[in-house]
Amino acid sequence: MSTLPQPSADAREHSAHLREVIQEHIIAAGGSLPFWKFMELALYAPGLGYYSAGAHKFGRAGDFITAPERSPLFAACVATAVAPALRQAGKGAVFLELGGGSGAFAEECLLALQAQDMLPARYAILEPSADLRQRQRERLQARLSPELLARVEWLDGPLAEPWNGVLFANEVIDALPASRFALRAGTVLEEHVALDGEGRFARTDKPADALLAAAVDHLQRRLPAPLPDGYRSEVLVQLPYWMQAVAGGLRDGALLFIDYGHARDEYYQPERDDGTLRAFRRHHVDNDVFAWPGLQDITASVDFTAVAEACVGAGFEFSGYCSQASFLLGNGLQTHLQAAEAQAADDIARHNLRQQVKHLTLPSEMGERFQAIGFQRGVELDAAFLLGDLSHRL
Template identity: 55%
Template sequence: MKPSLPPPTAQELAHSAQLVALLRAEMAAQGPMPFSRFMERCLYAPGLGYYSAGRIKFGAAGDFVTAPELGSLFAQCIADALIPCLRELGPEADFCELGGGSGAFAEVAMLAFVEAGVLPRRYRILEPSADLRERQQERLREALSTELFARLQWLDRPPEESWSGVLFANEVIDALPATRFTIRDGEVFEEHVSVDESGRFVICDRPADTLVAGAVRHVERDLGREFDEGYRSEILAQLPYWMQAVLGSLGSGIAMFVDYGYPRAEFYRAERNDGTLVCHYRHRAHADALAWPGLQDITAFVDFTALAEAGNHAGFELVGYAAQAQLLIACGLAQRFERARIDADEATAYGLAQQVKRLTLPGEMGEKFQAMILARNIPPAALPAGLASISLARRL
């Protein structure tokens, strides 16, 4: 146990022990487990994984805070950015949010669409977690009118039928199960998790399969250099296939991804030789992904160059890439802030100012978080206003 982390309760430890037993049983039957599989089980194992169990994840009572949880400004600005696309595509357009969190984004976005007179035909939330889905439904049923709530639809998997509209994902890519790789004697090895003699989880490396090795060599070719001996990092070898599954049926529209990450050249800097993996537990960040399975979030930063490549592979054009601060400012953050502050009391005004700081300051979310916009079969008028002037796509 790490002394800097508050200890779990007895009930939490008992919950984690159930997942630990499940993981050990799989390792006993199949041998060392790829880290990506370990991460997937820790986050999504039915009833036991971090996102599948009932513990609060978001906000002050959880382990971390996402932009929609800070207040309404983030969702209002993102909705404003995407309204031109919904207006261009007309009343048959849908809005699809990947991973609805607490439902905070959907609540504010729907009201912003009403304000603009551009309601999507359906607001779909692709949410694999039964626990989070229940929380979202409870919140939105209370917050929205019966008419607006009737437009909401929860999905277990991406739409298979062709559709048009907008897909939005905030802090989704970082939670995809990441492969950890390393270089040994010039060869690509993949990080696995096994059990030592005392029953503890430990890391071991095994030769990478063709998919992972090929993905690593592609990155090396794109960077124009080979990784140093012992270099260790993350890669999403399955990202092109995931992107095709998520975006393949979107015939015309926009996909926007907001997440923390870097362009490839920065992601794989030589000095960043142990990757970007980070765990969140009760608002503390640390690097021990093997601690307390099921009780902590496990994430990795996003290689936005890989995200753009996967979008192109799925038939989408990269139309914008910018720091979150620049995108929100271009989409009217200052105007939204001033409108909200007009009739606000002192405490509310202070809270709004704190939102702006958290969303835009470089040391907060402003530059750490990036936004990428992909488009297919829509005219330039349907893109967010001012996007061309702030795009940093050349950095990819």
């Protein structure tokens, strides 16, 4: 049983409202929804979903802390990694960030790129949440110079017109609505969400459609051994289409993704027979993804082999794949730490900086659980992956 305190009365009312909305969708659909649709509503239902409503998600007061909130050194290393690609992309280069979070990454990345004399002509943030967009805007208005702020814009959708530059996403792919599948007697089934006799959410399995069945068959054919009967997990059926959509009109440029996950062989291990799905609330992991719709993040680990397939399929060349620790260390983490320590006010501030580095790089923290993967077309991102190459695992 969870030891987390109960949400406030207002939060419980909010969650109950979203629960009713999802129940109505289930009834209207004939008694069940594919899990991916449940996840989409729980996270993104307008005004009610976890990422659409007004509660704090990021930082110590929220439900989880991402790398940009951990330390400004994270964004400084990403800026170092992508600076050559921005230079090669030319005078009108765009930096496109998917999902701007609290705005911490945009702030520190722009400052780091300014220090390297490699500012993009435009810094675009594709943020579907109106609430998060407003918080990002307020943060950047308060902390950036007018010169830097003038380069920032918010998008309602991908850049459709031709553009050159860099697309970056940190902890975005894990929040894409995932399909859940089960294997039974050689048949692929799709996990749905139905209602039990008391109106509570419950799992049920239905025959998979052709698209999901093909996706599961594709991944199974590339595993060293067949998955066992009764195996259940996730797959991002829509990932190739999503990737082509978010890249939009990108001609010459680089793609960089950092997230938690595994290469395919490690993701679909026989013993991981219920997948990687979980919820986050108040810095605690909860396996009950039905518990508090709208109040908890729902996430699944990333299959980085699928990311590689999707990006290469979209016409990009593979640049590299490594752990977050290797990526940061290979892109100037020690140099950025020394520079920050030289500017620190006192020993306490210097100690805090070193603690931040530990959080970002230790295997027991974010260093190994998170990985970085990159792709390029007409520019070079290869040098960002010179340390700790893991491409043999993909």
